[in-house]
Amino acid sequence: MQLESLARQGDETAAAELAAVPPLPEAVAYLWVYYFDLARTRPSGGMAISRIDRHDIRQWQEDEFIVLDPWERRVLLEIDAAFIASTQPTPENEREEES
Secondary structure (H helix, E strand, O other), X not given: OHHHHHHHOOOHHHHHHHHHOOOXXXXXXXXXXXXXXXXXOOOOOOOOXXXXXXXXXXXXXXXXXXXXXXXXXXXXXXXXXXXXXXXXXOHHHHHHHHO
16 A cells, blocks of 8 residues: 555656556455455554454454355465565664664
8 A cells, every 4th residue: 555655646666566566366356355354353453453363254254244265264364464564664664764
């Protein structure tokens, strides 16, 4: 989302990075929609973003009347892990903040 914001503001590097992202395969696009719906129910973790766990997914499945295969559940957990990792400061970002 930060890349999209930067690209809208005219950042050519961000726009190029977004253009280089391969399209989402249609066969699994529904999992991305599921993830966004599930992420809206993410519990508050105070100072940090809480991870979505299997219990959260199980409750979401019950609420939405959706049955996931184990591999689909693993994909949702992997998407969330990637999201959490993308929000963590990198050594590069920490150096910029110190300057």
